Amino acid sequence: xxxxxxxxxxxxxxxxxxxxxxxxxxxxxxxxxxxxxxxxxxxxxxxxxxxxxxxxxxxxxxxxxxxxxxxxxxxxxxxxxxxxxxxxxxxxxxxxxxxxxxxxxxxxxxxxxxxxxxxxxxxxxxxxxxxxxxxxxxxxxxxxxxxxxxxxxxxxxxxxxxxxxxxxxxxxxxxxxxxxxxxxxxxxxxxxxxxxxxxxxxxxxxxxxxxxxxxxxxxxxxxxxxxxxxxxxxxxxxxxxxxxxxxxxxxxxxxxxxxxxxxxxxxxxxxxxxxxxxxxxxxxxxxxxxxxxxxxxxxxxxxxxxxxxxxxxxxxxxxxxxxxxxxxxxxxxxxxxxxxxxxxxxxxxxxxxxxxxxxxxxxxxxxxxxxxxxxxxxxxxxxxxxxxxxxxxxxxxxxxxxxxxxxxxxxxxxxxxxxxxxxxxxxxxxxxxxxxxxxxxxxxxxxxxxxxxxxxxxxxxxxxxxxxxxxxxxxxxxxxxxxxxxxxxxxxxxxxxxxxxxxxxxxxxxxxxxxxxxx
Numbered sequence: 166x167x168x169x170x171x172x173x174x175x176x177x178x179x180x181x182x183x184x185x186x187x188x189x190x191x192x193x194x195x196x197x198x199x200x201x202x203x204x205x206x207x208x209x210x211x212x213x214x215x216x217x218x219x220x221x222x223x224x225x226x227x228x229x230x231x232x233x234x235x236x237x238x239x240x241x242x243x244x245x246x247x248x249x250x251x252x253x254x255x256x257x258x259x260x261x262x263x264x265x266x267x268x269x270x271x272x273x274x275x276x277x278x279x280x281x282x283x284x285x286x287x288x289x290x291x292x293x294x295x296x297x298x299x300x301x302x303x304x305x306x307x308x309x310x311x312x313x314x315x316x317x318x319x320x321x322x323x324x325x326x327x328x329x330x331x332x333x334x335x336x337x338x339x340x341x342x343x344x345x346x347x348x349x350x351x352x353x354x355x356x357x358x359x360x361x362x363x364x365x366x367x368x369x370x371x372x373x374x375x376x377x378x379x380x381x382x383x384x385x386x387x388x389x390x391x392x393x394x395x396x397x398x399x400x401x402x403x404x405x406x407x408x409x410x411x412x413x414x415x416x417x418x419x420x421x422x423x424x425x426x427x428x429x430x431x432x433x434x435x436x437x438x439x440x441x442x443x444x445x446x447x448x449x450x451x452x453x454x455x456x457x458x459x460x461x462x463x464x465x466x467x468x469x470x471x472x473x474x475x476x477x478x479x480x481x482x483x484x485x486x487x488x489x490x491x492x493x494x495x496x497x498x499x500x501x502x503x504x505x506x507x508x509x510x511x512x513x514x515x516x517x518x519x520x521x522x523x524x525x526x527x528x529x530x531x532x533x534x535x536x537x538x539x540x541x542x543x544x545x546x547x548x549x550x551x552x553x554x555x556x557x558x559x560x561x562x563x564x565x566x567x568x569x570x571x572x573x574x575x576x577x578x579x580x581x582x583x584x585x586x587x588x589x590x591x592x593x594x595x596x597x598x599x600x601x602x603x604x605x606x607x608x609x610x611x612x613x614x615x616x617x618x619x620x621x622x623x624x625x626x627x628x629x630x631x632x633x634x635x636x637x638x639x640x641x642x643x644x645x646x647x648x649x650x651x652x653x654x655x656x657x658x659x660x661x662x663x664x665x666x667x668x669x670x671x672x673x674x675x676x677x678x679x680x681x682x683x684x
Contacts, residue, residue, distance in 0.1 A: 208252070236254065248285075284486040339416065354400045361373075362396065381426050441462065443538075455564070459512070472546070476492075479539075494514070550677070557586045619631065655681050
């Protein structure tokens with residue numbers, strides 16, 4: 166899940182594979198007291214001159230940008246706009262080393278590799294120096310041409326266009342009462358779902374997620390339609406049919422008017438995130454500081470979130486746009502797979518409320534009927550590596566449990582090859598354990614599942630495991646029977662994840678056998 170209270174621009178990817186040897190990871194560092202995101206928001210609104218230019222905006226040449234490449238004088242360019250990030254250095258969760266990688270240069274590509282979901286314009290607007298000079302901007306390697314300061318287009322794909330024969334295509338047909346749009350993916354489609362549909366004010370936006378690629382249909386429909394959308398998917402042949410009812414019976418002469426990015430096939434990370442306002446319909450207490458927020462998608466929206474993926478929540482707090490990733494859970498651990506079709510209209514988000522957090526107190530203050538902006542699904546996790554796994558081990562700390570919740574259900578209900586699923590769940594105190602009763606019930610009723618709890622601050626009567634993750638604990642928990650194929654997923658604070666990865670590699674686990682959900 167990724168409920169990290171201090172995450173901000175530029176923050177680590179919310180989910181990622183374990184970095185291959187030789188590649189540097191992007192992880193948060195311990196910030197000094199008084200340097201949280203909320204502290205940065207307050208500081209940036211204090212009226213202090215954060216650019217050093219006394220409120221002037223200037224045109225920056227490439228030569229000028231390159232001069233500002235030091236720790237105490239650091240400028241960087243993102244999409245044609247130059248920012249003095251020196252004041253932000255001590256507030257950056259990734260540490261100054263990450264910011265310095267973009268010092269004095271165009272940092273757009275570095276930014277897009279990890280942080281494309283962050284509204285840096287809002288976060289750094291008090292640090293804006295000005296625009297890159299046109300000639301200089303053309304000379305610097307940029308992902309997209311310089312946009313306006315208030316409207317930034319999403320980056321265009323740098324990858325070569327896919328072979329024309331392998332590109333998805335679409336067709337449509339109609340009756341007097343309905344319109345049917347058919348997408349031919351030209352490959353098998355994961356049964357976990359890959360279709361995102363938004364129908365609003367006569368505009369249809371349909372995105373099909375195919376691995377790292379994204380195929381989009383974006384069109385203003387020719388005539389008025391009803392709000393409901395029906396989706397039928399033939400997974401094995403890669404065919405998706407979307408059915409929409411017409412408001413008035415009759416024949417259309419065309420499907421409608423193509424809009425931006427219509428009929429395009431791009432890398433998914435090169436698409437701008439698309440948000441819809443969802444309504445809070447219920448809030449259920451899980452423990453003393455954690456709740457399940459049930460958010461209802463608007464009519465005409467279909468967004469199934471595959472297992473292991475997350476969504477982003479966005480809110481305007483003290484005039485600054487704050488974005489956080491959260492992993493949906495099922496309403497309960499025993500939820501049947503058939504109850505969560507691709508047309509599920511609600512998200513269930515298990516969120517810990519931090520009193521000194523930025524977004525979670527805002528979420529906690531919402532009333533039933535209030536709205537919050539939610540993105541479509543994101544993330545790199547795939548169920549494919551689990552197809553041949555016999556033993557699945559899950560290591561979770563605190564709210565790092567949330568991506569494990571749906572993994573447990575899938576492992577027990579949908580993947581027959583997994584003979585044993587074991588969860589080692591770390592918490593501070595007994596009252597912090599999320600869904601303990603449900604986890605115990607699943608373990609009692611299914612011999613293929615086992616759960617053990619570890620407390621770092623237990624009471625005297627606690628009889629379970631104590632302490633923090635270490636070598637002996639993992640050796641005792643992770644057994645590798647002869648002929649078995651093991652896979653380990655972990656999620657928790659960065660320090661927990663990094664330590665666990667190192668210990669697992671010492672025990673002989675390879676990178677292909679590990680997946681880290683990181684906040």
